[in-house]
Every structure is written in C-alpha cells, then in structure tokens.
Amino acid sequence: MMAAIRVGLAGYGLGGRAFHAPLIRATPGLDLVAIATMKPVPDARTIADPMALAADPDIDLLVISTPNETHFPLARAALEAGKHVVIDKPFAVTTDEADGLVALAKARGRMLTVFQNRRWDGDFLTVRELVESGRLGDIMLCEMSWDRFRLDLRDSWKDAGGEGTGLLFDLGSHLIDQAMLLFGPPEAIAADLAVQRPQAIADDYFSLTLHYGARRVVLGCSTLVAAPRPRFALHGARGSFVKHGLDPQEAALNGGATPDGAGFGVEEARWHGTFTAPEGSVETIETIPGRYLAFYAGVVEAIAGRAPPPVDPADSREGLRLIELARRSAAEGRTLAC
Structure with a gap:
C-alpha cells in the first residue's frame, strides 16, 4: 500500500479553508500536514511563508490557493523542489507562465493539475x-x-x-x-x-x-x-x-x-x-x-501513476488563452x- 501523500496547503482564505482543507482531509490517501497562513488553524501545523512551504522536504504535494499572481512562482518553486502541485484556477495569469509550468512538471516527472472544481x-x-x-x-x-x-x-x-x-x-x-x-x-x-x-x-x-x-x-x-x-x-x-x-x-x-x-x-x-x-x-x-471529492480522489490516482491528472493543465492553459x-x-x- 502506498504511504499517505503529505500535503501542504498554501493559503487559507475562502479557497483554502472552505474547499481544499475539508476535501483533502476527507480523501483517503492524503494527509494535510501543514498550511501556509497567518491565521491559527486547529489541528494543523502553520507556517507564515508559502514559499518556505514549497521548499519543505516533508511535503509531497503542494496545493496553491493564494492570489493569482503568486501561482506561477509558488508552483515553479514546488516543482523545482520535486513536489506534485495542485493550483487553484486560474492556472496562472499568462499562457507563457502556464507553458513554463507544464514544461517544468514534465521535465521533473511531477503531477501538475488545476482545481477546476x-x-x-x-x-x-x-x-x-x-x-x-x-x-x-x-x-x-x-x-x-x-x-x-x-x-x-x-x-x-x-x-x-x-x-x-x-x-x-x-x-x-x-x-x-x-x-x-x-x-x-x-x-x-x-x-x-x-x-x-x-x-x-x-x-x-x-x-x-x-x-x-x-x-x-x-x-x-x-x-x-x-x-x-x-x-x-x-x-x-x-x-x-x-x-x-x-x-x-x-x-x-x-x-x-x-x-x-x-x-x-x-x-x-x-x-x-x-x-x-x-x-x-x-x-x-x-x-x-x-x-468535489472526485477531484482529489483523481489526484491520488494520478500521483500513484494509475490515471492522468483529474484536470489536464493543457485544458486550463487553453482557458487562459x-x-x-x-x-x-x-x-x-x-x-x-x-
């Protein structure tokens, strides 16, 4: 049996608090271990800097639910650190940024997907x-x-x-x-x-x-x-x-x-x-x-190599175009x- 995927969540506004955190916690195979936020969160380790979370060696999957302009730098840092990545829509703010992330995920052999819930x-x-x-x-x-x-x-x-x-x-x-x-x-x-x-x-x-x-x-x-x-x-x-x-x-x-x-x-x-x-x-x-749970169930399957990502980032890149x-x-x- 595959060990639980250790998840870090960057951002705890409406997206992080009401969508990602409860869905991650309810998905077998995922373990929410840390959240990047300035807010106190029950039953979770918090860290102020989301970029530090992207580099955290204890994280296998980074979920990004931060302001849109930060999606690209956070996802790039996480992919370069060898992590799988889920990004809130919009994927990025330009197609050039989206293309760069798709290429980097492919080069590093990491799963990249977009939360088109x-x-x-x-x-x-x-x-x-x-x-x-x-x-x-x-x-x-x-x-x-x-x-x-x-x-x-x-x-x-x-x-x-x-x-x-x-x-x-x-x-x-x-x-x-x-x-x-x-x-x-x-x-x-x-x-x-x-x-x-x-x-x-x-x-x-x-x-x-x-x-x-x-x-x-x-x-x-x-x-x-x-x-x-x-x-x-x-x-x-x-x-x-x-x-x-x-x-x-x-x-x-x-x-x-x-x-x-x-x-x-x-x-x-x-x-x-x-x-x-x-x-x-x-x-x-x-x-x-x-x-909505189908999305994160698909993330688990994709990371295990049993299925493609639940949302092909190419689809979200086309949406940006x-x-x-x-x-x-x-x-x-x-x-x-x-």
Whole structure:
C-alpha cells in the first residue's frame, strides 16, 4: 500500500479553508500536514511563508490557493523542489507562465493539475449528461450565466485591480472551462468587459460569445444582478433545458459540512431544471449530485501513476488563452479568430 501523500496547503482564505482543507482531509490517501497562513488553524501545523512551504522536504504535494499572481512562482518553486502541485484556477495569469509550468512538471516527472472544481458541480454534470446523450438535439444556443449582487467592494486582492484580478479571471475561468468541455475550443470569440460599480478597478461584468459555426455559446457574469439569470439555458432542435441556482457544495462547505457526509452535494428539488419539448410539454430533470471529492480522489490516482491528472493543465492553459483573446477582443471592439 502506498504511504499517505503529505500535503501542504498554501493559503487559507475562502479557497483554502472552505474547499481544499475539508476535501483533502476527507480523501483517503492524503494527509494535510501543514498550511501556509497567518491565521491559527486547529489541528494543523502553520507556517507564515508559502514559499518556505514549497521548499519543505516533508511535503509531497503542494496545493496553491493564494492570489493569482503568486501561482506561477509558488508552483515553479514546488516543482523545482520535486513536489506534485495542485493550483487553484486560474492556472496562472499568462499562457507563457502556464507553458513554463507544464514544461517544468514534465521535465521533473511531477503531477501538475488545476482545481477546476466546477467540473463536478451537480448542475454541470447534469448538463453534460444531457448534451452527451443527444436529448437536446443539435444545440444552436447555449447561455451560461453566473450573477451576483455585490455593490460594495471586498477588502480583498480580488477587487484590488492587480495582475490576474477581475471577474473574467475569477468566474470566467470556470465558465470557459465548462464551455470547452461541452463543445471544444471555439472558432472565434467576441467579448465585452466593463467596470460597473462605483470605485471598482477590476472588471466586474463580462459577456463572451463563443462561435462554433452557426452555434453560439454566450457566457455572462455580473455583480449587479439581484434577480439572477438561469445558470444554464441550452436550446436545441429537440428541446430546451433551463436551470437556475448554484451548486450547493460551496455553501455547504462554507457552512462547515463535511464533504463525505450523507447528502452532501444533493440539490433541493426546487432548484432542479426543466426540459421543454418543442410541442410545449415540460419535464423536471433531477440534478445529479455534485462531487468535489472526485477531484482529489483523481489526484491520488494520478500521483500513484494509475490515471492522468483529474484536470489536464493543457485544458486550463487553453482557458487562459481564451481569456487573453477576450481581453483583446473587448479592447479592440471586434470578433477575433481563435
């Protein structure tokens, strides 16, 4: 039997505290031994400097949940020290940085993956099953939205306007990844970015239109929507699927639920989506339970050499390329070929 993989967690904000730490602790084969944070953490050794954690010889796997601009230097240091690495999305802040990390991981023979946890949201699992089953027919319009109402700025690096900040890097990384899993890389992209809230610096609104021949995939996020749009709305030749609400796993984890507990990831029936047939009949589609634990189970399998990483870093690198193209499209006011 393989010894437990000793994990160091860099960062203990929302990502580290509510996502990574509970998921790591609930995954057989992983042992969370140290956390880089200035905060006291029960039942964990803490260290102030995340770079020191990257060099710690007692760590086999470094999980990086720090500000986006620090992802590259921390991951590079950990890979150079012979560690496996999990990085929060976005993978890095440029494709050049992403390419450098992929090459370094390959040269050192270490596992490198990206925490694209929204691949295991129950609503997305449901949408993916519907698309792959062909039940919707040829899909000509897919709209994926993620809305919030947050008028005030957060006292956080995410709203500070530094490199890799803004809504496109944050939630856009998820939506782009989901769109590419469903439909592959687009042929062209048209983007609109805006800073809408008073005193805001980083983009807090975006709309991306991905072109796939005649098909359009529209990705949208806003921080000033009190009545959110459907999270998913897919329209095909055989019917439409519309789904409101957000996957419950984040709220449950943030509230202290354990990810291996009974009922974790199960969505309330009132949030289930509906399938509408062309003749008008409506059917409720039960949401598949979400399963964030699948990501870290995949990490264990990848480190053991039994499976590829749960998220291919090449996928997240392609997502970064689309973010770069989107920013250019918005700046130039034109559609760009991909």
